[in-house]
Amino acid sequence: MQKNEPLLKLENIHVSFPVKKDYPFQKKRFVRAVSDVSLEVFEGETFGLVGESGCGKSTLANTTLGIQKVDSGKIFFDGQELTAMNKKQLNEARRKMQMIFQDPFSSLNPRFSVFDIVSEPLRILGGYTREQMREQAAEMLREVGLSEGDLDRFPSDFSGGQKQRIGIARALILKPKYLVCDEPVSALDVSVHAQILNLLMDLQEKYNITYLFISHNLAVVKRICSRLLVMYFGKTMEYGDVDKIFANPVHPYTRALMSAVFDTDIDSKHERIRLQGEVPSPINPPPGCRFCGRCPEEEPFCKQGEPPLVEIEENHFVSCFKYAKPKTEE
Ligand SMILES: Nc1ncnc2c1ncn2[C@@H]1O[C@H](COP(=O)(O)OP(=O)(O)O)[C@@H](O)[C@H]1O
Ligand SMILES: [Mg+2]
Structure with missing residues (x-):
């Protein structure tokens, strides 16, 4: 499936939105919608973007269509840098891209x-x-x-x-060459989900379209995606081949998402994990791993910095201090 050069490549993408001031002279605040996300999408594949509502999936997808400006980072599409294009070039490139909406x-x-x-x-x-x-x-x-x-x-x-x-x-x-499917079935009756997904799969094959498929349903992602990025509060938690991530989900957040969906499947290997704690504020998030406060495996050192993304096996990356302890701990 994978060709040498990706159709879409994101390098260290950051996007933030200014928050309205509650009172004059208040310090400027920002919602960090996307923080340092990098990924590659290969021609003809269905790439899954997964995470709870508000974690930045749509914002990230919109950057790939040139609809949403990035604070920093680079996006390459079909061999050209999207983030360096002028309006005319962007309009030209956009002809090869489309999206279907959630609702x-x-x-x-x-x-x-x-x-x-x-x-x-x-x-x-x-x-x-x-x-x-x-x-x-x-x-x-x-x-x-x-x-x-x-x-x-x-x-x-x-x-x-x-x-x-x-x-x-x-x-x-x-x-188009590239289609963003932003939760394309979540507003629909469950009885038609399979029909719409099958239609999308048939059309992909017929026209060789590359899909960025956004979903919070891991069962669907497992069925139709070849690679996957699990996002939590604007950051990459786990990234790589779908088969590898489902066979060996290592991030506590991925495991929690999975155990909520695959009751029977996962329970044989892992205990059902219930997420605890408060969802942190996306406004000026505190230092440390973003999953702190809800992570069932949190250690004191997890608040000390942001865990780097580490390749734990070929085409399987995770951002968790379990796999890369902070330097002070070494
Ligand atoms: N245009 C905007 N202005 C201000 N905040 C926004 C805007 N779009 C999204 N956000 C904020 O960015 C975060 C990510 O939103 P979004 O990308 O829509 O998440 P998802 O698609 O995963 O549900 C949320 O906290 C949301 O409130
Ligand atoms: Mg969305």
């Missing part, structure tokens, strides 16, 4: 027909006749399991699963 109910404008919605990327690009746009939109609808007859209907005529299919048709009409 198909609010992401489709109810006053636009399905044709308007699906053909919008062609209209923005320009140079297509109405007939050409209708033809391409009809073809995309067939690809996602809808029909040409749906072109003149409106979003309200469709179920949640069908709305997400419309969103997928819209995202794929320009035949």
Whole structure:
């Protein structure tokens, strides 16, 4: 699956958002949404980004689309540095990238027909006749399991699963190389999850699209992703091949996430772990490992600095002091 050069490469990405002041002259505060994340996504693979709500998944994904500016760090896409592009170059690069949204109910404008919605990327690009746009939109609808007859209907005529299919048709009409799927099924009825995921997998194979797949559901990630990054409060906890991480989850946070999902699977090897403690404030987080306060295996030295990301086996990295004790302890 992996080719030599990644399609997408993130190097030490930091993103923060200023927080509104509670009173004048208050010191400037920032939400550290993404802190020092590096990763590689290879052509044709499905890369999973996992973590609890608010840990920075969408912010990180938006940086890869050039929608979200980074404070520092570099992003390379298809051999070019995205973070060094001017507006024109960025628009050009964005043609190869698309996203589908978590909530198909609010992401489709109810006053636009399905044709308007699906053909919008062609209209923005320009140079297509109405007939050409209708033809391409009809073809995309067939690809996602809808029909040409749906072109003149409106979003309200469709179920949640069908709305997400419309969103997928819209995202794929320009035949992108790279697609961000930001929790694409979490707003949908459980009964349609498998259908939508299967559709995404079929389309990936047909068009050789690379997916960044955001989810908080590890069962789904295990099924469809080849590699994975587990995020907690803006930082990488564990990163690498899905098979290796699932066979040998080493970070206490990954293990806690897994034990919550795979009751039977994991319980034979690990005890069920319940996360305790308060979620720390993302505003000016305290020094030390971000998982301190909730980690069942916390040691006194864990507050002394941030654990580095260490490769514990080939293509399997973890950021935990269990695998790299702080220097003062050595
Ligand atoms: N535009 C924004 N302005 C201020 N804070 C933001 C903005 N977008 C996200 N955040 C904050 O950044 C953190 C990460 O958010 P997000 O990337 O949406 O997480 P996730 O997608 O994992 O749920 C959260 O604390 C969130 O409140
Ligand atoms: Mg999100």
